Amino acid sequence: MESPKISGGYIILSRKIIESEIWEKPPLYIKVWIYLLTKAQHAEFKKLKRGQLFTSIPEIMEACSWKVGYRTVKPTKDQIFQVIDWLRKGNESSHEGETKATMITTTKATQGLLINIDNYDHYQTPKNYESNEEGNDEEEAKATRKQRQPDNINKNDKNVKNDKNENKNNIPLEIENFRLRYSKNQLKIIDDYLEMIRHTRVSAKVSNSVILGMYKEWDKHPPICVEYGLKTHTENPAYHSKKENYTLGIIRNTPADEAAKKLVGVSKQHTQIDFTELAEEAGNG
Numbered sequence: 001m002e003s004p005k006i007s008g009g010y011i012i013l014s015r016k017i018i019e020s021e022i023w024e025k026p027p028l029y030i031k032v033w034i035y036l037l038t039k040a041q042h043a044e045f046k047k048l049k050r051g052q053l054f055t056s057i058p059e060i061m062e063a064c065s066w067k068v069g070y071r072t073v074k075p076t077k078d079q080i081f082q083v084i085d086w087l088r089k090g091n092e093s094s095h096e097g098e099t100k101a102t103m104i105t106t107t108k109a110t111q112g113l114l115i116n117i118d119n120y121d122h123y124q125t126p127k128n129y130e131s132n133e134e135g136n137d138e139e140e141a142k143a144t145r146k147q148r149q150p151d152n153i154n155k156n157d158k159n160v161k162n163d164k165n166e167n168k169n170n171i172p173l174e175i176e177n178f179r180l181r182y183s184k185n186q187l188k189i190i191d192d193y194l195e196m197i198r199h200t201r202v203s204a205k206v207s208n209s210v211i212l213g214m215y216k217e218w219d220k221h222p223p224i225c226v227e228y229g230l231k232t233h234t235e236n237p238a239y240h241s242k243k244e245n246y247t248l249g250i251i252r253n254t255p256a257d258e259a260a261k262k263l264v265g266v267s268k269q270h271t272q273i274d275f276t277e278l279a280e281e282a283g284n285g
Contacts, residue, residue, distance in 0.1 A: 011034075011124060012129070031066075032084070033083075035060065036115060037117065040052060052114065052117070054113070057081065061077065073177055084104070084106065087104045104118060174215075175212055182223055182227075228250070228259035229251035233247045233250065
């Protein structure tokens with residue numbers, strides 16, 4: 001008895017995609033790319049040619065959202081624009097190792113974008129791929145089992161290493177999730193602050209796991225308090241040698257309404273902040 005057909009059609013994804021540049025980008029890049037592939041026309045329809053689709057930035061934002069617990073996280077316009085811009089600009093190599101430099105071509109249209117998937121016909125034509133069949137005679141099967149046997153040695157150690165690598169690979173995505181709560185101006189302040197913190201290390205480097213820890217601590221406080229604490233620390237050169245615990249003291253000791261007033265005061269009146277007083281508060285925090 002034949003299995004029931006899967007509705008909705010299919011796309012072809014080359015195994016070589018894991019060797020391509022997009023595989024090394026943040027997870028949102030591959031998600032947007034696969035979304036575009038699934039929405040592109042497999043055959044001409046009305047005014048759309050094979051490999052084309054009509055969409056919009058808000059539509060891509062909605063389609064590429066994800067769940068964090070019960071909360072839905074939606075990528076920002078800037079994040080989607082960044083991915084689209086990367087896909088349509090020339091890269092060192094194409095998405096699956098060919099000489100073509102771009103992955104998509106875009107044309108502005110009324111209320112959206114007309115996107116053309118470059119080389120769509122080449123990658124979505126089955127006959128262009130080498131055979132994926134494997135021999136199944138007994139000798140070949142024995143050879144395969146023999147070859148794979150050493151892989152079982154220290155299997156538990158390998159699983160632990162794989163888990164660690166997987167967790168490490170998830171850190172950039174977690175950081176991106178935390179950044180979604182901040183405005184564009186606040187993100188600029190955060191980036192300037194992290195650059196300053198980098199120079200408090202002998203190696204001039206701060207690992208992603210440490211940066212993630214900072215975001216987790218900041219997440220316990222209102223964004224306005226985080227903005228004030230980071231801005232206060234960053235704009236006073238006398239305290240640039242102090243590490244992130246100093247900043248956290250400022251954030252903890254400054255209520256949201258006070259932080260908002262002081263930030264407005266700085267921007268409108270250009271008054272100088274009493275860094276000595278804040279340093280004492282931070283030391284007591």
